Amino acid sequence: MTDASKQSVFDIAVIGAGPAGMTAALLFASKGFDTALVAPKVNHEDGRTTALLQASVDLLDNIGIWNELAPRAAPLSKMRMIDDTGRLIRAPETTFDSAELDLPAFGYNLLNKDLNRILEEAAVREPNLTFVHALAEGYDFDEAHATVHLARDNTISAKLVVAADGRNSPARSAAGIDVRRWDYPQVAVVLNLEHDRPHGDASTEFHTPTGPFTLVPLPGRASSLVCVVKPEQADALVALSDDLLARELETRAHSILGKFSIASKPQKFPLSGLTAKRLMGPRLALIGEAAHVFPPIGAQGLNLGLRDVASLGNILSTAKAQSKDIGAHDTLEVYEKQRFTDINSRTAAVDALNRSLLTDFLPVQFARSAGLYLADKIPPLRRFLMREGIAPGTRRKSIGAPQIKE
Template identity: 70%
Template sequence: MPETSDKIHDIVVVGAGPSGMTAALLFASVGFETALVAPAVNQEDGRTTALLQDSVTLFEQIGVWDNLRSFATPLSKMRMIDDTRRLVRAPEVTFDSAELNLEAFGYNLRNKDLNRVLAEAAQEQANLTLFEDLAVSYDFGEESVSVFCQDGAPLKTRLLVAADGRNSQAREAAGIELRRWSYPQVAVVLNLEHDRPHNETSTEFHTPTGPFTLVPLPGRTSSLVCVVTSEQAETIKTMSKDDLALELEHRAHSILGKFGIASSPQSFPLSGLSAKSLVGPRLALIGETAHVFPPIGAQGLNLGLRDVASLGRLLTSARDMGADIGATEVLSRYESDRRSDISTRTFAVDALNRSLLTDFLPVQIARSAGLYLADKVPPLRRLLMREGIAPGTKRKTQAVRDNVY
């Protein structure tokens, strides 16, 4: 194995998903000598991502939002419909961003557009060196981490940021333990064309097998996340386009009119993951390296981008005070800052998903009562909307609107 060069980067990020690329861009933009190590960026991903307001603010900070905005569709309203057909059913609830004086809760765009814009920005970013390579092993020392790549020379860094996904080698090399779980569900995702306008409204049907969610895209198109059993997923994937369009229109109760299939269906078994620690020796975990849960409520990537924003603030503060950015005290502050948000979101998404799968009457009553109160009690509804955007949003809503957070 070749010897490591004398150069020591401030930060090396491994993994070039949206969280990893955003982290690398943020660190470089505030003056850290940064390297990004990952295979070629996936610019063919047909799925979509709903970016909530805090994520938009972060993309504004790193200078990519203007390029992303033309591909994004506002999510002005979020509607939840109980389609479980059980004895106890919740009322329909619509959350309107206008109640918070916001243009939208967030914006939906295709992952391939998001990845392409981030990759182009990374190519142009000063202080950021790109290594299109695969990190295969790590040596965690007292003063630096050595990152050994498949094809290139090893890299040294004061801080390693792992964004290499749920099967992270960096996390495993640091000996960080995990809690994993799975669900008897599969998410089928695809894009649809439809006759009626979506009016910038995301609609989530709660069904006995999980959420069936239509999220607006430009024009009369929407992305779909349909959570079903594994058997149902296989049936859906083998349908002809015409039969599939009719099946999905029936599941959507024709609220958007006639459907047309705009992309091939993809399927993903649902599972969850939570790292028992977000940090290791000169190591910080972000995104799906730290937490994974079902695609409910647009929480997954947005939670990961809040990891990035938190880590960026804390590292900048540590540097400005002359501290070692890889020191245990600095990383402990990141762990403390993020743990509550991650735990709360993981629990809430898991509980909502499991509440759809159970026939236990008290659970059905509790879920229905919660949605009933959200519909009938405006202060509670506004609180839920603020917390859905990000924890502590009541204190930050004005700052989000003014782009100063």
């Protein structure tokens, strides 16, 4: 990492030091771009977890940090779906096994604070990366470069600004990019648990009338939980003592992992969605939650953002090799066209699954149940869905990833 006081002109300025922003900055720097990472600080207190699918693991391995993350992660070798709606039409229990794709796991689950810490440590070691510890307060975009205004009248300029500054992205707003927003009548209660029985590296998702109840493995006899309920139910859950909450959650999980104990403070997050109508502006590209937000279902959120990062990194490298302007409209238009199909299809799929759990409309219940039944009974369809769940358009030979080291 270079000294921010010695440099104010960069190839790329990444705004935001969440996992997507830090990964993007590291990738660009590793490809030879003089990169600035602009954010006040890194979040070291985030007790939530992230399930990194294989395509994301490959990206983190490419920038040289997966070996540091692997000992802190739990493999997700099986994904088990259980219809717990209690409705007239119910889907059969369906289990997806990574062994069918000749993979050790679909992905790996780890604590966000571990992911953030290791990304930050890698940023400190990277010579082409400057961490500017400041809040971006304004932007000017013109034909030649973008200017990022910081506190005390300081500025930096770059050929390209990459906005990884979240769902309320000031950079996106400064570029005049509109978004579509929507809300769900649901709240996600998120926490980590310890339990008596081993999880067997299996993620279990109960489909309930209020939304998914998902247990995702962590190292040892521990799991992270996302429990989607109505707002008033979320308020009641987080108000319980740890002992009462553990018993309530164990009941909802039908004791499949034995006795529960609470391992982290429960948090609640209202569910909402967002898609940006453009992924680019003048000398600006959007990634992660600056571009798309949807409910925590199917481990798609950060993984979709990291596919943004990988795509943009490849496009910028190609432009550099061809001596093209990395911030030019034509360059960024390639990125936008490449990413829209993946973003729109994932957003639609997650939205449809979530809404299908909320409705009593029999044809919708039938369609969801039939889909899971066919996935369970037709191996080629099941393997196709598993591959597409990891990343769109993948083939078995292209999604292998390093084994976790003991």
